Amino acid sequence: MLSFLRYVPLVIVVATAFATGYYSTAGSLLWLGAAIPLSALAILGCYNLFHPTNNLLRIYPLLAYGRFFSEEIRPEIHQYFVEDDTHGSPLSFNDRQMVYERAAKEHQEKSFGTELDVYASGYEWLNHTIAPKDANPEQFRITIGGAACKHPYDMALLNVSSMSFGSLSANAVLALNGGAKLGAFAHATGEGGLSQYHLRPGGDLVWEIGTAYFGCRTEDGRFDPEQFAEKAAEQAVKCVTVKLSQGAKPGLGGVMPASKMTEEIAKVRGVPAHQKCVSPPGHTEFNTPIGLLQFLEQLRELCGWKPVGFKLCIGHRSEFLAICKAMLETNILPDYIIVDGGEGGTGAAPLEFEDHVGVPLTEGLHFVNQSLIACGLRDAIKVGCSGKITSAFGMAKRIIQGADYCNSARAMMLALGCIQAQRCETNRCPTGITTQDPSRTRGLQPDVKKHRVRNFQHATVMEFNRLIASMGLDGPEQLHPSMLMRRVGPTTVKSYEDIYYQAEPNELVDGCDASFWGRDWTDARSDCFGPRTIKANA
Helix, strand or coil, rough: HHHHHHHHHHHEEEHHHHHHHHHCCCCCCCHHHHEEEEEEHHHHHHHEEEHCCCCCCCCCCCCCCHHHHHHHHHHHHHHHHCCCCCCCCCHHHHHHHHHHHHCCCCCCCCCCCCCCCCCCCCEEEEECCCCCCCCCCCCCCEEEEECCCCCEEEEEEEEECCCCCEECCCCCHHHHHHHHHHEEEEEECCCCCCCHHHHHHHHHHHEECCCCCCCCEEECCCHHHHHHHHHHHCCCEEEEEEECCCCCCCCCCCCCHHHHHHHHHHHCCCCCCCEEECCCCCCCCCCHHHHHHHHHHHHHHHHCCCCCEECCCCCCHHHHHHHHHHHHHCCCCCCCEEEEECCCCCCCCCCCHHCCCCCCCCHHHHHHHHHHHHHHCCCCCCCEEEEECCCHHHHHHHHHHHEEEEEEEEHHCCCCCCCCCHHHHHCCCCCCCCCCCHHCCCCCCHHHHHHHHHHHHHHHHHHHHHHHCCCCCCCCHHHHHHEEEEECCCCCEEEEECCCCCCCCCCCCCCCCHHHHHCHHHEEEEEECCCCCHHHCC
């Protein structure tokens, strides 16, 4: 008997619809106004009894919509009423609030002590000194450009990480680049091509070239040297990055839904409009480590000897060591390498890739840094990193782990007004940042938001300056793994110097057999990418 209660709402709606319809025949507009929506709801409920695909609607003709609505608002309910200040994900409430306050130039202090459990395993901190320095009032900068570079670039310590026009709205790109112009830091274009919105404000650009070669591709999807040379000559383009993989979906090409592929975005990318666009998972211009370096050398010559580098999320360790072997054999060196963390980023990706593919930034960054040191290449190549960097502590931590500078995407989106709704892939972003819907993008005002982007970057870098000054340091180059502490057990604390392997210069070149490298150095081949089993059959 109780099983029939699920039909009670439908019975009530149908009965009420009949009743209001009957009274509306007397000519009452009030009854007619009620009869129309009730009749529509009754028809819908009756149709659901025989729904062709959804079993919930067939069994619970109207009640099932309550579940659908609850699912729709679940992220907002969880974010605003369930999660605490420190454990929200991907970014905690405290992280988001700090970005908002810095972007708005509001107070950034908190009272009554930390909310973190300082005795929990995994808690990290920096050691200060009794004799602190005065903080440097200027931003530190890192010169990007090796011996083959004729136009080196002074990179800020915190920059806008890769986000494409198409994934972002035009107004969002304008605001990010406008903020970069005001704050004199770099803005990475993402792999979606070089658009007028990247160029119009005049901020410094790092042009990213992905597997689809958007903006410099032939009709059949191959690399077009002439297009590339023409666009790379733009004064705003300071560096060129070849994207091998990204943390959100390493080993997988990007996807642009047909609903977001407008005529304008298609023109920038060089692909058909209003069609789903899927980037290849790998590059077609090279398939070996030596081929990668030769492609970088080609780009370097075509762009007028500006800094050229590559970006990757670490997967098989032997593959990166293979690139290092290729560098030693050819003497072709990238000016910089950007390490992306497997934590995922702003790009929408399958859950399996976001959660379980790619080396996290801590291990990936450490491995790249130690590999370059062990091959005697570190002094000639700068290392950048990206992956959930929102604070001065996050910057210091990554520089200690091996980076020279940091990039951030999610924090910059928060500075624009992102509320972490996690609707990026739906074209229904509520803040107008990751959508091409004009009714939504109009709410984002570039001339206002560019100041927020600049404010956040400036405040965070200045806080970084104060942080290292409190440690008694004159500059970021003095940061060392011994200065970053981590609780690894209830009564055990170790520094990163003790936790992670510290390579000696040239140890791999000189034939060191340290257990840290395992068989990876032996398996690394400059003429082949791929895991050990594939190489064995090559």
